[in-house]
Amino acid sequence: MFRILHQIFRTGIVTEPLAPGEEARVTLTGRRLEEAILRRFRQSLTIRLVDAGSCNACELEIQAVNNPFYDAERFGIHFTASPRFADMLLVTGPVARNMEVALKRTYDAISEPKLVVAIGDCAYDAGAFGPGYATRRSVADVVPVDAFIHGCPPAPSAILAGILKAVGREG
Amino acid sequence: MKKNAMSLRDALIEALGADAAPNAGQYPASVPLFEAPKARFAEAAAVLKAREARLVAEWATDETPFGRGFGVWALYNAGDEYLTVKCGVPYDAPEFPSLTKTYLGAWRFERRMQSLMGVEPAGHPDTRPWIKHEDWPKDAFPLRKSFDGETYLQRVEGDYRWVRAEGEGVYEIPVGPVHAGIIEPGHFRFQAVGEDIINLEERLGYVHKGIEKRFESLSWTDGARLAGRVSGDTTVAHAMGYCQALEAAAGCAAPPRAQWIRALLLERERIANHIGDIGAISNDAAFTFLLYQTAILRERMLRTNKTLFGHRLTMDMVVPGGVAVDVSAGAASAIQDELASVSGEFERLVRICEDNPSLEDRVYGAGTLSAALAKEMGVVGLVARASGQNLDARVQYPTPPYADIIPAVPRLRSGDVHARVWVRVEEVRDSIRIIREILRYLPSGPLVTGCPAPRPGAMGISVVEGWRGEIIWWLQAGPKSEINRAMARDPSMVTWLALEQAIKGNIVPDFPLCNKSFNQSYSGNDL
Numbered sequence: 166m167f168r169i170l171h172q173i174f175r176t177g178i179v180t181e182p183l184a185p186g187e188e189a190r191v192t193l194t195g196r197r198l199e200e201a202i203l204r205r206f207r208q209s210l211t212i213r214l215v216d217a218g219s220c221n222a223c224e225l226e227i228q229a230v231n232n233p234f235y236d237a238e239r240f241g242i243h244f245t246a247s248p249r250f251a252d253m254l255l256v257t258g259p260v261a262r263n264m265e266v267a268l269k270r271t272y273d274a275i276s277e278p279k280l281v282v283a284i285g286d287c288a289y290d291a292g293a294f295g296p297g298y299a300t301r302r303s304v305a306d307v308v309p310v311d312a313f314i315h316g317c318p319p320a321p322s323a324i325l326a327g328i329l330k331a332v333g334r335e336g
Numbered sequence: 337m338k339k340n341a342m343s344l345r346d347a348l349i350e351a352l353g354a355d356a357a358p359n360a361g362q363y364p365a366s367v368p369l370f371e372a373p374k375a376r377f378a379e380a381a382a383v384l385k386a387r388e389a390r391l392v393a394e395w396a397t398d399e400t401p402f403g404r405g406f407g408v409w410a411l412y413n414a415g416d417e418y419l420t421v422k423c424g425v426p427y428d429a430p431e432f433p434s435l436t437k438t439y440l441g442a443w444r445f446e447r448r449m450q451s452l453m454g455v456e457p458a459g460h461p462d463t464r465p466w467i468k469h470e471d472w473p474k475d476a477f478p479l480r481k482s483f484d485g486e487t488y489l490q491r492v493e494g495d496y497r498w499v500r501a502e503g504e505g506v507y508e509i510p511v512g513p514v515h516a517g518i519i520e521p522g523h524f525r526f527q528a529v530g531e532d533i534i535n536l537e538e539r540l541g542y543v544h545k546g547i548e549k550r551f552e553s554l555s556w557t558d559g560a561r562l563a564g565r566v567s568g569d570t571t572v573a574h575a576m577g578y579c580q581a582l583e584a585a586a587g588c589a590a591p592p593r594a595q596w597i598r599a600l601l602l603e604r605e606r607i608a609n610h611i612g613d614i615g616a617i618s619n620d621a622a623f624t625f626l627l628y629q630t631a632i633l634r635e636r637m638l639r640t641n642k643t644l645f646g647h648r649l650t651m652d653m654v655v656p657g658g659v660a661v662d663v664s665a666g667a668a669s670a671i672q673d674e675l676a677s678v679s680g681e682f683e684r685l686v687r688i689c690e691d692n693p694s695l696e697d698r699v700y701g702a703g704t705l706s707a708a709l710a711k712e713m714g715v716v717g718l719v720a721r722a723s724g725q726n727l728d729a730r731v732q733y734p735t736p737p738y739a740d741i742i743p744a745v746p747r748l749r750s751g752d753v754h755a756r757v758w759v760r761v762e763e764v765r766d767s768i769r770i771i772r773e774i775l776r777y778l779p780s781g782p783l784v785t786g787c788p789a790p791r792p793g794a795m796g797i798s799v800v801e802g803w804r805g806e807i808i809w810w811l812q813a814g815p816k817s818e819i820n821r822a823m824a825r826d827p828s829m830v831t832w833l834a835l836e837q838a839i840k841g842n843i844v845p846d847f848p849l850c851n852k853s854f855n856q857s858y859s860g861n862d863l
């Protein structure tokens with residue numbers, strides 16, 4: 166136990182402000198954000214992730230937003246296991262054919278109002294995988310998307326900034 | 337003389353005689369290729385198995401562009417010897433003898449070949465499709481040349497037959513494909529009595545993106561970028577595998593400096609993933625403290641990558657003929673400084689782990705994969721080493737600099753979660769040592785060399801030890817020097833199967849911990 170306390174002391178607080186140089190490249194789509202969404206999200210934001218065919222690198226960078234450097238929790242952002250409690254659906258991947266039904270079901274299970282943010286270049290336009298027999302052209306072909314966060318993969322700071330932008334708050 | 341002292345090559349020639357015809361079209365020549373009649377394909381497997389060979393990979397090719405039918409291929413390894421056996425299969429009678437009687441690992445390779453290429457493994461006990469889900473048209477075989485890879489497949493009605501266990505008190509728990517955490521999708525079906533798991537059946541393929549088919553529409557150069565996205569957490573190793581196979585087929589070699597820089601990136605990838613895994617496994621054993629500490633170390637390394645190489649995960653740094661980044665003197669000293677601090681912190685965390693009895697309780701004896709089973713199933717990489725197997729492609733198939741800087745290959749015998757954590761700990765230490773030596777002796781010279789396209793029909797093979805384990809790439813040029821076939825064998829393709837076995841007899845709540853200790857790739861498996 167002593168060693169743990171010592172380590173905590175050594176580590177100190179590493180959280181940092183989002184660096185201005187790491188501004189996210191985000192495409193906001195035409196979906197109008199309702200006032201109700203904004204009001205609801207002001208307290209906290211609960212997110213459900215669906216990997217719809219990513220290469221798994223986007224997952225690594227989404228995991229990283231929870232690390233002590235980015236500490237997504239300080240913005241009230243939580244990841245949830247259950248779609249029913251989610252405000253936002255994060256989607257990665259070009260939508261693999263074998264995930265299309267599961268993605269739609271998860272979307273349907275989230276109650277309104279809900280936001281959809283698609284993460285990574287391949288979620289935007291199938292990226293490196295291209296559209297094909299087993300991939301859609303974009304997540305937007307399967308569920309309505311409010312914002313795309315670009316990058317392959319986008320850095321954690323870009324993911325965090327993109328999420329905040331999508332709900333209309335400033336990072 | 338020991339029975340297995342004879343090389344695989346000699347054993348094959350002794351058994352098959354003139355029926356084992358050498359084919360000089362596969363490079364490097366150190367991995368020989370023999371063509372055998374279809375009728376003796378399974379016999380060849382049995383002969384090699386008797387020489388302690390492991391089935392490394394099995395795959396199929398559509399060779400109609402050459403005016404032939406299908407090819408069915410098996411790659412074997414024993415010690416430092418790799419060897420390929422091919423048999424031709426007629427287009428209008430697409431059937432070959434299954435190797436499942438000899439090799440358990442052939443089970444999923446052949447289901448995949450059947451599903452995606454439409455070649456039937458005769459005698460295979462499980463004819464259900466794999467990767468291809470029940471709502472695909474039955475006659476859709478994407479890897480056939482006649483299949484249109486650009487058009488989205490329509491959906492049909494269908495049904496998947498799960499393995500059923502019956503008996504008093506047996507109940508079923510289906511999980512997935514979408515999981516609770518920030519992880520990839522897959523479906524697990526447990527049969528349990530009380531809390532005890534009596535059977536686990538995995539169903540994967542959810543993130544199948546048609547990667548192998550897509551290669552056939554790309555240039556050789558563009559292929560490297562896609563190879564780096566087969567499994568994003570293994571981007572360096574897969575890009576290396578692709579480029580080395582391409583360079584072998586094309587008859588060119590990356591300059592020494594480039595090969596050493598590739599190894600440096602590969603070892604950095606190993607450290608970052610292992611450190612992240614050690615934290616995530618501890619977290620599943622209810623020791624959250626370590627998750628945050630290891631996440632900090634991992635994040636530091638990714639930031640160094642960004643500063644020095646321009647990308648946090650060092651994607652697209654390995655290119656055909658060399659590398660796209662240099663390591664300047666300044667970068668070298670920045671890496672030395674970073675390693676000194678990461679290494680110091682890491683050792684402190686390891687001592688905390690060792691001090692923590694609650695952690696030890698959870699990881700000892702959980703998810704045990706016996707040495708015998710690991711060998712039987714052809715498991716590779718850190719999972720194999722935690723179950724006593726002496727396997728490391730950096731030693732068995734060394735490319736520069738690993739002939740000079742020899743990896744330590746830590747091994748444990750117990751095959752449990754603890755052993756898989758501990759192999760990672762030792763490998764982090766050894767990779768730090770390897771990187772320091774690379775920086776000390778880094779050869780000077782160019783970073784990239786021009787590579788021609790492989791000649792028509794040329795084939796190239798590579799073996800790379802990624803952080804999960806041995807990765808195989810096999811490339812075949814078509815009649816116009818285009819990519820006719822790109823085959824990637826991620827360690828996950830063999831090791832997922834072993835998780836089904838290791839979990840038997842464990843309790844349901846321990847599954848996440850055991851699964852995390854294997855940490856196999858869904859994307860790398862599903863392609």
Ligand code: SF4
Nearest residue numbers: 219220285286287317
């Ligand atoms: S955007 Fe890039 S990094 Fe993210 S999942 Fe797609 S291919 Fe992988």
